[in-house]
Amino acid sequence: MNKENPWVLFLPKSLAIWELATAMNIFTKAVAWEIGERFDRVLIEKGHVDWLTQVQKDHSLAPVSMHDPSFVFEVPRKYEDSLLWQALPPHTHELSSKFWRAKNTRNIWQHEDIKQTMDTFVTGASIIQDLASELDLDVAHYGRELKDQIAQIRRAGGQIVPVDQSTELRSLLEHKEEEVDALQKKLEETRLAAEQLGNQAESLASIETAKEAAEVAAQEAQMLADRLHAELQHERLLKADPADSFEIGQIWPSDVNIGSRLLYLSAHMNDLYDAERLSLLSNEVGPIAELAAHHWLQLVPEGGHVNLTENGHAAIKQGNSYRYLGRLDEVVHGFVKDKPVQTEFADQSFIYNDGEVVSLQEDDETIPDGLLAILVDSGLATNTDIPIRLTHDSIVAAQIDGGWIQLAKLPA
Amino acid sequence: VAEILVGPVKILTNKQGWHPATDIDFGGDEVEGQAFNAMLVAPGLALNIQYFLASDAGGGVKIVDILDSPLKYKKLLGRVRQGVQRLPDGFAMKQVRSIKDSSSDKPTVTKATHEELDQRLGSPLLNILRPLGVTEVGVATEMFNSKNSDLAIRWSEEGSPLIPFVTFIVTRVIPMMESSE
Numbered sequence: 212m213n214k215e216n217p218w219v220l221f222l223p224k225s226l227a228i229w230e231l232a233t234a235m236n237i238f239t240k241a242v243a244w245e246i247g248e249r250f251d252r253v254l255i256e257k258g259h260v261d262w263l264t265q266v267q268k269d270h271s272l273a274p275v276s277m278h279d280p281s282f283v284f285e286v287p288r289k290y291e292d293s294l295l296w297q298a299l300p301p302h303t304h305e306l307s308s309k310f311w312r313a314k315n316t317r318n319i320w321q322h323e324d325i326k327q328t329m330d331t332f333v334t335g336a337s338i339i340q341d342l343a344s345e346l347d348l349d350v351a352h353y354g355r356e357l358k359d360q361i362a363q364i365r366r367a368g369g370q371i372v373p374v375d376q377s378t379e380l381r382s383l384l385e386h387k388e389e390e391v392d393a394l395q396k397k398l399e400e401t402r403l404a405a406e407q408l409g410n411q412a413e414s415l416a417s418i419e420t421a422k423e424a425a426e427v428a429a430q431e432a433q434m435l436a437d438r439l440h441a442e443l444q445h446e447r448l449l450k451a452d453p454a455d456s457f458e459i460g461q462i463w464p465s466d467v468n469i470g471s472r473l474l475y476l477s478a479h480m481n482d483l484y485d486a487e488r489l490s491l492l493s494n495e496v497g498p499i500a501e502l503a504a505h506h507w508l509q510l511v512p513e514g515g516h517v518n519l520t521e522n523g524h525a526a527i528k529q530g531n532s533y534r535y536l537g538r539l540d541e542v543v544h545g546f547v548k549d550k551p552v553q554t555e556f557a558d559q560s561f562i563y564n565d566g567e568v569v570s571l572q573e574d575d576e577t578i579p580d581g582l583l584a585i586l587v588d589s590g591l592a593t594n595t596d597i598p599i600r601l602t603h604d605s606i607v608a609a610q611i612d613g614g615w616i617q618l619a620k621l622p623a
Numbered sequence: 624v625a626e627i628l629v630g631p632v633k634i635l636t637n638k639q640g641w642h643p644a645t646d647i648d649f650g651g652d653e654v655e656g657q658a659f660n661a662m663l664v665a666p667g668l669a670l671n672i673q674y675f676l677a678s679d680a681g682g683g684v685k686i687v688d689i690l691d692s693p694l695k696y697k698k699l700l701g702r703v704r705q706g707v708q709r710l711p712d713g714f715a716m717k718q719v720r721s722i723k724d725s726s727s728d729k730p731t732v733t734k735a736t737h738e739e740l741d742q743r744l745g746s747p748l749l750n751i752l753r754p755l756g757v758t759e760v761g762v763a764t765e766m767f768n769s770k771n772s773d774l775a776i777r778w779s780e781e782g783s784p785l786i787p788f789v790t791f792i793v794t795r796v797i798p799m800m801e802s803s804e
Contacts, residue, residue: 479660479671479688482637486691489664493637494625501637 214248216241220353222360226369226495231332234357235320238336239313241350242343243280249346251277253298266294284314284342299346309342312592329497331590333361338592341612366523366539368472368483369495454524454535460510463526463533470520476527478514481505498588498619499539507536552608552615561599563591563609568599582607585619627785629751629792630744631800634785635662641784646675646682656682659784663796668692670699672791674707674784681708684787696799698730705791713779716787717763720773721794725802732794735774740793751789756782 218241223230254262263277270290275282287295288310296302316335320327327335340354453467463469474492475484482504483492492500507525508514516528519539526533560571561578563586570576582599585607591597598610605621627634636659644658656677663670671688685704689696703722708715721735721743737760740748749760759777763769766777778786 475669475690477662477671479673480635480637480662481639484635484662484664484669486664486669489633489635489666490626491635491637491662494635498638501639 216244216350218244218350220350220356222356223364226329226364228327231327231329232320235316235332235335235339238339238350238353238357239280239317239320240278241353242313242339242348243283243317244278245343245348245350246283246346247276247278250283250295250298254294257297259294259297262294269294280317281314284310284317288314306345308595309338309345312338312595313342315592328588328590329361329365330588333358334590334592336361337611363522365496365499367521368474368492368500368519368523368539452520452522452524454520454522454538457524457535459535459537461535463535468520469526469533470518470524472519474517474519474525476504476507476511476514476517478508478512481508483517496539502620503537503539510536552602552606552617555603556600556608556615557603559601563597563599564595565593579605579621581622585621589618591618627751627755627789629789630797632663632665632668632792632796634788634792635664636660636785644673644675646677648677654678654680661785661788663788663792665800668696668796668800670696670796672788674787676707676709681706681714683707684791695725695802698725698728699795699799703730703732703795705787705794707787710777713758713777713782714786715767715775715777716790717767717769717775718771718773719776719790719794722798725798734772735794737774740774743797744793748789748793752776752786755786755789757786758782 218237220241221234221237223234250262259265263275266272266286267274270286270293272282272286277283286293287299288307291302291307300306316338319331320335336354336357340351340358343351343354453464457463473485473487475486477484480491481501483500484490485492485495488495492504503525507517507527511527511529511534517525517536518528518533519525523539525536525539527536558572559575559579561582562569562571566583566587568578568583568586570578579601582601586599586609589609591609600608600610600615601621602608607618607621608615609618610616625636639660641657641659643655645653645655646658648654654677656675658676659674661672661674663672669690669692670686671690672684673687674682674684676682683704683706685701686696686699689700705716706718708717719735719740720732721739723731723733737748744751749757752760756778757776758779759766759775761775762772763775764772766775769775776786776790
């Protein structure tokens with residue numbers, strides 16, 4: 212049986228760089244740990260009992276831990292003939308490249324974390340996830356959960372505010388599940404005891420008592436199960452966000468929670484200002500805040516006080532009421548960062564590699580203004596040719612893992 | 624630089640940067656140029672500030688909106704502008720003056736010294752200005768052969784647009800914050 216991975220998924224609650232760096236470092240260590248375990252298990256099975264010493268000797272390495280990410284990612288990438296490949300799928304340039312990208316990501320977050328952003332975090336998590344998925348590791352799901360969490364933080368305007376009610380409810384549900392389990396176990400034990408007693412001595416008076424106890428236990432279990440079901444439904448209702456169905460411009464209903472994050476939509480800055488944190492939202496969540504502000508200022512040119520819900524729904528105060536503006540991450544029509552492209556591509560296509568972009572059009576080698584800056588900002592991996600295309604709506608998309616992912620929208 | 628702290632006040636900027644804008648000159652005529660917007664913020668204070676440079680001349684820094692800040696900051700609106708002059712090789716503020724009477728309804732500015740500004744800030748002003756690209760701080764008479772003996776500051780073309788905001792905070796905003804109104 213596999214050992215339990217000691218690196219437990221850490222989900223950031225905000226975009227604070229220490230939280231992102233912690234999450235990324237734990238993810239890389241979790242992946243490296245599982246690969247190191249695989250090396251150990253498979254190579255010993257194949258008779259290489261002292262495989263680590265052998266690998267160190269083969270490649271003139273200093274003594275190293277078999278779980279060390281720099282060892283786990285670097286050696287397979289660097290040495291095509293390494294013993295380690297006996298514990299991996301057949302060597303391909305693509306798989307070797309995935310180790311290389313993982314190593315780079317690990318180094319960036321280990322040594323240059325201060326320069327990182329939410330966007331480079333998502334790219335990094337995709338790179339590590341890509342390697343983990345290719346190797347069919349148990350921890351591959353960390354990558355998806357981390358990216359989902361970042362999307363949620365982005366929608367929430369930079370920080371997830373814990374909801375006590377939900378936490379309490381979840382705790383209650385867990386407690387009740389334990390109760391149900393205990394009662395069902397008790398019921399089974401009582402039934403078994405009743406059957407045994409019945410088979411051995413039907414005349415014993417305790418049979419009736421045992422049966423009654425079993426029936427009572429079953430009834431209690433059923434009641435608890437019903438309550439559990441009702442509470443799960445209640446929780447689902449709590450989680451449903453009525454704002455998902457709001458029309459832009461409609462008055463925000465007074466009975467729907469308007470959100471506790473207070474911002475100021477600033478026409479002067481084309482941004483959202485957070486008076487509590489004394490900062491601009493774009494400095495927390497990146498260009499999406501400026502895109503949102505730009506879009507909302509077309510609806511309300513003078514700006515004003517905005518409330519933001521945990522799910523990123525925004526409403527602006529107008530007189531004594533609030534008007535719905537939309538969701539922070541879906542304000543730019545047709546563009547949702549990190550999501551697959553939904554619209555048709557224009558003819559232009561490019562290749563991006565190591566800070567340079569090249570047009571693939573023989574008759575038009577023009578690079579659109581702002582494209583290179585977007586690609587550099589997006590933190591795409593270097594030393595790899597990444598196909599880039601533009602949609603008719605000027606959305607910049609990169610081909611990642613076979614799919615076309617939206618990066619940003621070219622400036623008008 | 625997205626944020627810098629000047630004493631108790633933070634300057635906020637974003638990627639908006641320089642953008643085409645118009646302003647009204649002293650003669651009341653509209654002039655075209657470039658503007659750089661920022662916010663000056665502190666607990667209970669948020670001011671929209673703009674640095675405008677005419678296409679073919681200098682410009683200046685002024686408060687354009689006091690948002691929800693205390694009403695006393697209204698006195699800074701459209702008044703006590705900090706002028707910026709273009710030089711052949713950069714920019715200068717040849718008259719760095721400090722607000723005179725912050726409790727007056729129409730405050731004016733008067734001569735300030737380098738030492739006064741350091742004292743008001745609680746640390747050397749140059750520690751903030753040098754990294755932003757300021758190359759010289761002195762007296763206008765000596766630096767520019769001017770008739771006035773005001774404090775003057777010079778920076779190169781590569782200097783940060785935040786320089787005049789820093790000076791504005793120390794000479795206008797902090798005195799207003801310290802006033803008892």
